[in-house]
Amino acid sequence: MAEGELNIYNWGNYTNPELIKKFEETHKVKVTITDYDSNTTALTKVKAGGHGFDIVVPSANYVPIFIKEGLLLETRPDQMPNFKNVDKKWVDVSWDPGRHYTVPWQWGTTGVAVNTSAYAGDPNTSAIFLDPPKELVGQVNVVPEMADVMALTIMYAGGKPCTDDKDLLRKVRDILTAAKPKWRSMDYGMTEKLSNSDVVATVNWNGSTFRARLKNPKVVYGYPKEGYPVWMDSVAVLADAKNVENAKLFQNFIMDPENAALISAFARYANGIAGSDKFMPEEMKTAPEIVVPDAYKAAGTFLPTCPKATQDLYTAIWTELQK
Template identity: 30%
Template structure:
């Protein structure tokens, strides 16, 4: 018993020494709370040269971590183990994080470059007055297709996907809101619909689409489309832009019934230890030339109106990724449906994924 007690005490002492050593090493490398900015973002969602430029201009050391879903990001911030200074959640998650008091209000006086953001993308329902969030990128959900593999086929409606000639041709993004939303839109319903009868109708209609489904995938959709291994994909506009860059035969359309208009925004979580540097970084990313460089790297649509003049005209004038107001008026931002309704959407999506062809 005495030996066990000695081993236990020795373990505590050793842990304390290791913790002190790690803290000392971090401080010697500039990773103290005062001189460090910890960013939590989606994977491959920033030009890393801009991180280096920010560090050089400000003397602030940046720790950059990534997540692959809003839910994973939320869980990490709720746990509070890592002191993230900036995160980049999507619109519906910002609403949820506001409700859970997980965000710090922004000081707009420290964000003079905020004036560069297009008014269309400010003061939206998920964050009135942009009290907690600043637009980073936006885009749509639509249909990417390869005309060379589908001669004489065009796509203007969600219902075009139900063509029996498209058996085993379609890739779907692995997202409940996107797929159930597609089913709802195809019936003329809102993609934020909470009427269970409407949702059951959408679910039943989606079941009839299963013969046409090749796979439900994540990032693999890009490689499959680029290599002509699939002819159609329902995905986000930024992924479509990446595919089209690699395979010029690919086209992209937002269906006429409407679709999702999504936003990823920069926020400062309650875990933040360097609020001053967080504001510095957000303002840095709102600079028109910085935003232009980042947009050309990421290939999603920028909300930074002033950045457009620094970008390639062909990109800016492409209505597939910068649609006119008459189309954007038909698009919907995902609303926070609440845990019960979101669970219902997820259950319907799981049933759809398990449905046999």
């Protein structure tokens, strides 16, 4: 039995309150959650120090950056009792070989979401936001996640994620610069806005789109045929965490299939824990946002961690775009 506190720093609208309540009651720990809207935001805040967080949930391509910067604690999840439940394909991962730092939270894809009452064409293309059809001009949102947006644009321009081809990157910059005046916003948190029809097209994640569709059947998810990112977010303990033992308890707790299913049932993404399926809502098993159509499977690419020099090139384009 533990006691005390746990401070979790996670993506907004991504944590099931039921999961937290169950953890609090099981371990007598008071949990506080603080939201962020992008990997860059989380990394910047954690690097600055003095944040008071114990846990962070970075995407796979950011985990090696956190590790290299000395920001994560090696908690050895591979030695925890519930590690046996991790699906084999998520054990020896490139961003954390053998899982010495992180445990799976959720995984999914980044594509586009459109409201079919505003646009009846093919949603399976990044042209939705990079060269919007006239009925969507001024109506498009782009989530402020640099790695995803850059990867989508690079693949649209015919390149591969993490390319450092200067000519191609100039093309990418030009595509984004020309597209931006046709956007409405660059905001995070599209689930409610999509379901309320406040936004009719956006770059978005599959689970968020799934949640919006459950409330508004006119929302559809598109897998860009030019290429789209596949990702996994994982739970890591911060090197300067104050509540290390409680954070480790949480890592072990979410590797329990029933608890992993709670995570997925709320945010509507797959989770990487074997045996969690039988605790999942039935509609998760057939949802088009979760089960990638065969025609678009090959277009998905798991985002690698780009070398720092390449990352710097992307950041320069991204910074310019946000002016």
